[in-house]
Amino acid sequence: MARVLDRHVDADLRTTRAAWAGALCRRFLGRLVLLVGVLAIVFAAVDLLPGSAAKGALGANATAEAIDAKNAELGLDQAWPVRFVRWIGGLLTGDLGTTVRGQRVGDLVSAALPETMIVVGVALLITVPCSIAVGMWWATRAMPRSRRLVDAVTTVSIAVPEFVIATVLIVVFALLLDALPAVTIVAADGTLGSPDMRILPIVALAIPQIGWNSRVVHAAVSDHLRDPHVTQALLDGVSPVRVTVRHVLPVALPTIAAAAATSTGMLVGSAVVVETVFNHPGIGSLLSSAVTAKDSVTTTAIVALVGILIAVVLTASDAVRVAITGRVS
Numbered sequence: 001m002a003r004v005l006d007r008h009v010d011a012d013l014r015t016t017r018a019a020w021a022g023a024l025c026r027r028f029l030g031r032l033v034l035l036v037g038v039l040a041i042v043f044a045a046v047d048l049l050p051g052s053a054a055k056g057a058l059g060a061n062a063t064a065e066a067i068d069a070k071n072a073e074l075g076l077d078q079a080w081p082v083r084f085v086r087w088i089g090g091l092l093t094g095d096l097g098t099t100v101r102g103q104r105v106g107d108l109v110s111a112a113l114p115e116t117m118i119v120v121g122v123a124l125l126i127t128v129p130c131s132i133a134v135g136m137w138w139a140t141r142a143m144p145r146s147r148r149l150v151d152a153v154t155t156v157s158i159a160v161p162e163f164v165i166a167t168v169l170i171v172v173f174a175l176l177l178d179a180l181p182a183v184t185i186v187a188a189d190g191t192l193g194s195p196d197m198r199i200l201p202i203v204a205l206a207i208p209q210i211g212w213n214s215r216v217v218h219a220a221v222s223d224h225l226r227d228p229h230v231t232q233a234l235l236d237g238v239s240p241v242r243v244t245v246r247h248v249l250p251v252a253l254p255t256i257a258a259a260a261a262t263s264t265g266m267l268v269g270s271a272v273v274v275e276t277v278f279n280h281p282g283i284g285s286l287l288s289s290a291v292t293a294k295d296s297v298t299t300t301a302i303v304a305l306v307g308i309l310i311a312v313v314l315t316a317s318d319a320v321r322v323a324i325t326g327r328v329s
Helices: 002-047 053-058 064-074 080-092 105-140 144-159 162-176 195-224 228-235 240-277 283-292 296-325
Strands: none
Touching: 002 080, 002 296, 053 064, 080 296, 105 144, 105 195, 105 240, 105 283, 105 296, 144 195, 162 195, 162 240, 195 240, 228 240, 240 283, 240 296, 283 296
């Protein structure tokens, strides 16, 4: 009898896991479909920008005949929906396309992506533990004055644009203290002049995300501190820190994971601005140059890669929620 029950339990678990996996796959595919719509909008928006990509590639002195020939070579003489569909077909085979200057987009992205991933990855590694520590302390141990101070600081860090934070960091640490370089200098071989040139871009990216995630952690922890079993544990004399770590943080983890996943996309998006301010080589600088050159293929390819990364991270956070709560949503 016990074996029969075990087989039924195992079958139910397999069915449940299959349902979870199916729901996660459907959600991931739904995000990819949404991404295709966003890519179409981006492709059209860049294509509708004023100016001529062909003329920008050939120079201001290019003749009308040369510009027409360049447009035909790049396929710019065709409507943007036709070019977008052709580009999507190439994307499915791993071909990101060619820039208006004849360079392979894949080569440019592979050269710029590692540096952005280093900066964004380190900023995320700083953001998550710092925001968990600040949010938990804010919800459990902070005095009223400290709570008001943290509330004000996190609000300001979220409200102030990244380029303003980057500029303040340059003024303080580069100009006044002369402790860190103000801009990134790239050597002839493509490497950074020194590793400390990454510090200010990382800090500029991390500050707003620490502020936002700290508020998320604070809200999630504060909500679960009101749960009956948590209240009873506190009345029994269990320390707030122990109650928070053992009973509150695990149930708040899905919310924290979702916030961290969202921060990944926000960090990549903010890198566009921050890398431009610090002249830091990466995806942000490449995207800025592509938009300036009215290069719809390069711009859309970068957005596609970032969108796929965000979709993967969000799906991973959904998987964390499923593992903890047993619910997809």
